[in-house]
Amino acid sequence: MGEGRFKEMILEIAKKAKIASKNLVTLSSNTKNEVLKRVAQKLRERKEELKRINEKDVNQALIQGHTKAFIDRLTLTDKIIEGMAKGLEEVAALPDPVGEVVKMWKRPNGLWVGRMRIPLGVIAIIYESRPNVTIDAAGLCFKSGNAVILRGGKEALNSNIALGEIFRETLKEFNVPEDAVQVIPTPERKLMEYMLELEEYIDLVIPRGGEGLIRFVTEKARMPVIKHYKGVCHVYVDNEADLEMAKIIAINAKCQRPGVCNAMETLLVHKDIAEKFLPDLAEEYKKYGVELRGCPETLKYIPWAKEATEEDWYAEYLDLILAIKVVNSLEEAIEHISKYGSNHTEAIVTENYSKAMKFLKEVDASVVLVNASTRFNDGGELGLGAEIGISTTKIHAYGPMGLEELTTTKFIVFGNGQIRT
Amino acid sequence: MGEGRFKEMILEIAKKAKIASKNLVTLSSNTKNEVLKRVAQKLRERKEELKRINEKDVNQALIQGHTKAFIDRLTLTDKIIEGMAKGLEEVAALPDPVGEVVKMWKRPNGLWVGRMRIPLGVIAIIYESRPNVTIDAAGLCFKSGNAVILRGGKEALNSNIALGEIFRETLKEFNVPEDAVQVIPTPERKLMEYMLELEEYIDLVIPRGGEGLIRFVTEKARMPVIKHYKGVCHVYVDNEADLEMAKIIAINAKCQRPGVCNAMETLLVHKDIAEKFLPDLAEEYKKYGVELRGCPETLKYIPWAKEATEEDWYAEYLDLILAIKVVNSLEEAIEHISKYGSNHTEAIVTENYSKAMKFLKEVDASVVLVNASTRFNDGGELGLGAEIGISTTKIHAYGPMGLEELTTTKFIVFGNGQIRT
Numbered sequence: 001m002g003e004g005r006f007k008e009m010i011l012e013i014a015k016k017a018k019i020a021s022k023n024l025v026t027l028s029s030n031t032k033n034e035v036l037k038r039v040a041q042k043l044r045e046r047k048e049e050l051k052r053i054n055e056k057d058v059n060q061a062l063i064q065g066h067t068k069a070f071i072d073r074l075t076l077t078d079k080i081i082e083g084m085a086k087g088l089e090e091v092a093a094l095p096d097p098v099g100e101v102v103k104m105w106k107r108p109n110g111l112w113v114g115r116m117r118i119p120l121g122v123i124a125i126i127y128e129s130r131p132n133v134t135i136d137a138a139g140l141c142f143k144s145g146n147a148v149i150l151r152g153g154k155e156a157l158n159s160n161i162a163l164g165e166i167f168r169e170t171l172k173e174f175n176v177p178e179d180a181v182q183v184i185p186t187p188e189r190k191l192m193e194y195m196l197e198l199e200e201y202i203d204l205v206i207p208r209g210g211e212g213l214i215r216f217v218t219e220k221a222r223m224p225v226i227k228h229y230k231g232v233c234h235v236y237v238d239n240e241a242d243l244e245m246a247k248i249i250a251i252n253a254k255c256q257r258p259g260v261c262n263a264m265e266t267l268l269v270h271k272d273i274a275e276k277f278l279p280d281l282a283e284e285y286k287k288y289g290v291e292l293r294g295c296p297e298t299l300k301y302i303p304w305a306k307e308a309t310e311e312d313w314y315a316e317y318l319d320l321i322l323a324i325k326v327v328n329s330l331e332e333a334i335e336h337i338s339k340y341g342s343n344h345t346e347a348i349v350t351e352n353y354s355k356a357m358k359f360l361k362e363v364d365a366s367v368v369l370v371n372a373s374t375r376f377n378d379g380g381e382l383g384l385g386a387e388i389g390i391s392t393t394k395i396h397a398y399g400p401m402g403l404e405e406l407t408t409t410k411f412i413v414f415g416n417g418q419i420r421t
Numbered sequence: 422m423g424e425g426r427f428k429e430m431i432l433e434i435a436k437k438a439k440i441a442s443k444n445l446v447t448l449s450s451n452t453k454n455e456v457l458k459r460v461a462q463k464l465r466e467r468k469e470e471l472k473r474i475n476e477k478d479v480n481q482a483l484i485q486g487h488t489k490a491f492i493d494r495l496t497l498t499d500k501i502i503e504g505m506a507k508g509l510e511e512v513a514a515l516p517d518p519v520g521e522v523v524k525m526w527k528r529p530n531g532l533w534v535g536r537m538r539i540p541l542g543v544i545a546i547i548y549e550s551r552p553n554v555t556i557d558a559a560g561l562c563f564k565s566g567n568a569v570i571l572r573g574g575k576e577a578l579n580s581n582i583a584l585g586e587i588f589r590e591t592l593k594e595f596n597v598p599e600d601a602v603q604v605i606p607t608p609e610r611k612l613m614e615y616m617l618e619l620e621e622y623i624d625l626v627i628p629r630g631g632e633g634l635i636r637f638v639t640e641k642a643r644m645p646v647i648k649h650y651k652g653v654c655h656v657y658v659d660n661e662a663d664l665e666m667a668k669i670i671a672i673n674a675k676c677q678r679p680g681v682c683n684a685m686e687t688l689l690v691h692k693d694i695a696e697k698f699l700p701d702l703a704e705e706y707k708k709y710g711v712e713l714r715g716c717p718e719t720l721k722y723i724p725w726a727k728e729a730t731e732e733d734w735y736a737e738y739l740d741l742i743l744a745i746k747v748v749n750s751l752e753e754a755i756e757h758i759s760k761y762g763s764n765h766t767e768a769i770v771t772e773n774y775s776k777a778m779k780f781l782k783e784v785d786a787s788v789v790l791v792n793a794s795t796r797f798n799d800g801g802e803l804g805l806g807a808e809i810g811i812s813t814t815k816i817h818a819y820g821p822m823g824l825e826e827l828t829t830t831k832f833i834v835f836g837n838g839q840i841r842t
Contacts, residue, residue, distance in 0.1 A: 022759070026783060099782070105804055111793060113803050118785070120815050199639060203815055218620060222639045224646070224816040245838040252840035338443070360833050361520070362447060364539070372532060372836025381841065382534050382832060383526055394541050394624055394829045395645040396817040408815045411803060412781050415793025417666040419673035420802065 006191040013149060013182050014201035017122040020177035021147035025119060029096035031174060032143055036092040039170045040085035043135070046166065047081045054131065054159045061129070061155045069259065073130045074156055084135040084163075087386060091139045094385045097403045098145040101412070109418050115409040119145030121203035123406065124195060125388070126217060128209045129153030134163045138181045140388050142167075144406035147180045149195070149202065153209075154187030161185060199223040206401075208389050226396060228389040230316040231261035231344035233374045236333040236359070238350035239270035243277050245371060246349040250281060252373040253347065255288045259318045261390060262345045262367075262377040266313060266323040268333045271297070274326045278302055290320045297326035313340040330355050334362055341365060343392050345377040366392060366399035427612040434570060434603050435622035438543040441598035442568035446540060450517035452595060453564055457513040460591045461506035464556070467587065468502045475552065475580040482550070482576045490680065494551045495577055505556040505584075508807060512560045515806045518824045519566040522833070530839050536830040540566030542624035544827065545616060546809070547638060549630045550574030555584045559602045561809050563588075565827035568601045570616070570623065574630075575608030582606060620644040627822075629810050647817060649810040651737040652682035652765035654795045657754040657780070659771035660691035664698050666792060667770040671702060673794040674768070676709040680739045682811060683766045683788075683798040687734060687744040689754045692718065695747045699723055711741045718747035734761040751776050755783055762786060764813050766798040787813060787820035 043050070054076040061074055097117045104114035123146045127133045134150055141148035152160045164183030171178045184191065196205065199222040207217040208228040218225055235253050237246040253264035269277060278301040285292060292298075292305035293312050299305055305324065312323040313336070327333045330348075337346055347369040348359040356370045367377040377400065379387025384402030391397045397405035464471070475497040482495055518538045525535035544567045548554045555571055562569035573581045585604030592599045605612065617626065620643040628638040629649040639646055656674050658667040674685035690698060699722040706713060713719075713726035714733050720726055726745065733744040734757070748754045751769075758767055768790040769780040777791045788798040798821065800808025805823030812818045818826035 022785075025785075107802070107804055111797065116781075121785075218643050224814065226816075242838070248838065248840055256841055360537075364443075364446075364542075365831065367832040367834060369834040370836060372834055372839040373841055375841040376532065376834060376836075376839070377832075381528070382834075383528055393645065395647075396829075398829045399832050408817075408819045410786065411788040411798075411820045413788060413790040413793055413797060413803075415791060415797075417663070417669065418793040418797070419669055420677055420794055420796040 003190055006186075006188055007194045009186070010184070010191050010195045011198065013184065014122070014195065014198045016179035017147040017149055017182060018201045020179040021119065021121045023177050024142075024145045024147060024180055025098070027145065027176065031176065032096065033092040035170055035174050035176060036088045036139055036143065038173070039135070039139070039167050040088040042166050042170060043081055043085045043088075047078065050081060050159070050162055051076055053162045057131075057156055057158050064155075066155070070129065073128065074159075076131055076159060080132055084132050087136055088139045091143050091386050091403070094143070094403055096143065097407045102409060110416065111418050112414040114412045116412050117404070117407040118410050120406060120408055122147045122149065122201055124149040124151065124202050124205045126151045126192065126205065126207040126209070126213065127153065129155040131156045131159035131163055133208075134160045134183065135167070136386070137388055138164070138167050140386060140403060140406060142180060144403045146406055147182075149182050149184065151184045151192055151195070157185075157187055193220055196220040197222055206388065224395070226391045226393045226401070229344075229392040230342050231263070231377075231390075232265050232314065232316050232340060232342040233262060233345040233347075234266045234268055234333075234337050234341060235264050235347045235349065235374060236268040236327075236330070236337070237270060237273065237277060238330060238348060238352060238355055239272035240352040240355065241273070241349040242351055243273065246277065247281055247284065249347065249349055249371070249373050251284055251288070253375060254285070254290060254322050255320070256373070256375055258320050261316075261318075262374050263318070264322070264347075264374050265315060265317055266325065266340070268325050268327050268336060269298075270330075270333075271326050271328055274298070275301055278324070285322065288320065290322050292322055292324060294324040295326055298324045316342070330358065334359065337363055337365075343394075344390065345369070345374040347372060347374050366390065424611055427607070427609055428615045430607070431605070431612050431616045432619065434605065435543065435616065435619045437600035438568040438570055438603060439622045441600040442540065442542045444598050445563070445566045445568060445601055446519070448566065448597065452597065453517065454513040456591055456595050456597060457509045457560055457564065459594070460556070460560070460588050461509040463587050463591060464502055464506045464509075468499065471502060471580070471583055472497055474583045478552075478577055478579050485576075487576070491550065494549065495580075497552055497580060501553050505553050508557055509560045512564050512807050512824075515564065515824055517564065518828045523830060531837065532839050533835040535833045537833050538825070538828040539831050541827060541829055543568045543570065543622055545570040545572065545623050545626045547572045547613065547626065547628040547630070547634065548574065550576040552577045552580035552584055554629075555581045555604065556588070557807070558809055559585070559588050561807060561824060561827060563601060565824045567827055568603075570603050570605065572605045572613055572616070578608055614641055617641040618643055627809065645816070647812045647814045647822070650765075650813040651763050652684070652798075652811070653686050653735065653737050653761060653763040654683060654766040654768075654798075655687045655689055655754075655758050655762060656685050656768045656770065656795060657689040657748075657751070657758075658691060658694065658698060659751060659769060659773060659776055660693040661773040661776065662694070662770040663772055664694065667698065668702055668705065670768065670770055670792070670794050672705055672709070674796055675706070675711060675743050676741070677794070677796055679741050682737070682739075683795050684739070685743070685768075685795050686736060686738055687746065687761070689746050689748050689757060690719075691751075691754075692747050692749055695719070695722055699745070706743065709741065711743050713743055713745055715745040716747055719745045737763070751779065755780065758784055758786075764815075765811065766790070766795040768793060768795050787811065
């Protein structure tokens with residue numbers, strides 16, 4: 001297939017999405033919720049078929065020698081399929097953001113001015129080889145009135161197409177344009193590159209995944225990009241911390257699920273409590289099999305830790321590895337976070353009021369916590385409902401992106417003949 | 422000067438802006454307001470000097486044969502200088518958005534979660550040859566805690582540098598990093614191109630101006646872009662409109678200030694009232710010297726109008742020219758707006774409740790009005806206070822961008838030892 005053919009193909013997909021998106025604006029919440037519940041039901045009914053199709057993708061990935069973690073994310077198990085179905089039902093149960101008037105006020109000339117939530121239009125999502133994202137993302141975009149173009153990792157292509165088909169079939173049953181959900185049927189990178197030029201039809205691109213992909217999308221895209229980038233998250237344990245609490249948080253932030261973006265990657269410890277805090281904590285990490293990499297000061301208290309290099313401070317391990325640094329002050333901790341952090345999630349443990357407030361105000365991250373685990377940077381945990389990911393872009397949505405973050409507001413004005421003088 | 426030199430120059434500007442921006446986050450509202458008021462005072466004190474410098478720019482532009490409208494926008498008069506000073510004082514009087522917690526709620530596990538407004542960081546603004554924008558934009562960015570890089574039209578360079586210097590001098594007096602406000606000292610387009618690659622230092626680019634410039638910025642920029650694009654604004658006069666009100670609104674929307682983006686460019690009239698409404702309205706437009714370009718149906722009622730071509734429906738005249746089209750229904754009006762409109766400002770005049778609501782809900786524009794002039798799409802008029810312009814990008818801020826729209830929110834979380842299980 002020639003390159004011109006890819007250009008045509010993605011142009012057609014984008015145009016169809018734009019047309020479908022105009023229809024979605026006027027869809028009732030009831031219809032949207034019924035569609036979501038019906039897709040959930042079908043996923044359950046057709047899970048054996050889905051698993052068979054997924055097996056092809058998995059076998060291919062095994063031949064290509066992908067890691068166990070990669071294969072895990074790629075595999076559709078009963079549990080994952082049930083999770084997708086439940087997820088859709090949860091989104092159906094959430095309030096519809098579209099049409100909500102978030103504020104309304106009156107002007108001196110009698111005009112009533114309001115801000116009304118509307119869909120963004122067409123959203124393209126570029127994601128890893130995780131087929132469940134196909135359904136999660138389609139469900140959130142559909143509920144928020146957006147048409148979606150899905151471009152998952154190439155290893156999951158067959159699974160993604162099959163999942164997309166179930167969604168499209170259901171849309172058709174309910175007389176909703178099926179092009180509200182489209183899975184790009186080829187893994188060609190060139191096609192994605194053409195897609196990123198179509199700002200006339202696509203209103204937003206959300207890339208999830210590795211640095212290389214995100215850099216590529218940022219460079220090429222002409223439409224706005226909301227990055228879901230890495231989490232180099234810190235916990236700073238202050239000299240005035242409750243050390244028992246600090247230990248529990250430090251263990252939870254690292255060990256509860258080390259492979260996710262809101263897991264802690266670097267622990268910062270105030271020098272005055274390092275001797276008391278670190279040896280005890282290190283014993284606990286040992287039980288979880290965590291590899292520790294420390295600054296020279298840390299090594300004094302944890303002799304079995306490896307010495308950390310400059311790269312360790314930048315590292316998103318996503319694994320049972322932790323960098324530890326002893327700092328002289330809160331200010332040094334904040335400076336370290338500003339230099340090495342990724343604006344994702346940052347926590348302080350302290351009983352000192354002024355230091356807690358300083359940290360909250362000054363640290364630039366999508367979520368900043370006092371005396372709580374970094375693992376709470378999550379749409380569900382923070383109370384937004386389901387999320388499409390965690391934005392590390394400041395514009396539009398900084399932090400977890402739920403249904404509201406997939407909308408924008410337009411101004412509506414009720415007048416009775418007002419003119420400007 | 423070689424190209425490498427431009428790269429270095431803009432990299433240095435961007436880095437300095439980033440450093441300054443970190444300092445701005447912690448600045449008190451009082452200090453910010455004092456700075457703004459002092460800049461206003463200095464503008465008044467030094468207006469003769471400013472006018473002398475501006476004269477150089479104006480003389481050069483006259484030699485180059487620019488239009489009268491262009492020269493008007495470029496010229497610093499007493500009135501314009503007083504307007505800048507007053508504008509700064511108004512911004513000083515507005516509430517500081519930074520630090521505002523827009524919402525706060527409690528989670529079942531006892532966590533308190535809030536969304537706190539923070540500055541975006543570094544904003545680059547690319548604008549026309551209008552020196553007053555230098556002060557307006559710097560004032561709004563500074564008050565909202567952002568460092569700003571200003572790149573105005575090359576014809577205004579000397580004026581912009583002089584105005585920037587007054588702002589910087591004042592920052593220094595108050596011990597605020599002067600690099601919070603930087604005017605790019607050379608008009609080289611290549612330098613702007615390099616700037617658009619610096620997503621590590623610049624958080625947002627706002628281009629104002631013509632189609633070519635906006636296209637260039639959209640293509641090249643790696644950071645988010647909020648476009649302030651053209652306004653092809655419509656007024657639809659329904660068959661159930663109060664025709665007297667419709668006339669007043671149609672005249673105001675076109676004639677009150679034809680050179681601005683929220684002026685009406687196309688009038689849509691329902692066929693059932695065209696015969697009654699159009700001849701009378703045309704007489705009124707004649708008094709204002711408005712050139713009318715109509716569809717064939719329109720020409721039946723206004724024989725002296727020119728025939729409109731396809732291009733007229735797309736045109737942003739910014740002048741005393743108006744396109745008029747007779748439509749068969751509200752639906753046809755909405756379709757016309759969807760096809761030819763620019764998502765800027767759209768108004769309906771009707772006494773019919775259902776049609777008013779349908780228009781409000783279905784028309785996709787940053788501001789949609791019922792029974793009011795399009796001229797109200799303006800931050801001041803809608804109650805946001807001063808504005809940096811009107812965004813036609815849906816992401817982040819759709820419509821007038823005031824102080825709040827120059828911020829984002831981060832999540833702040835108050836815990837007492839919560840972990841995830």
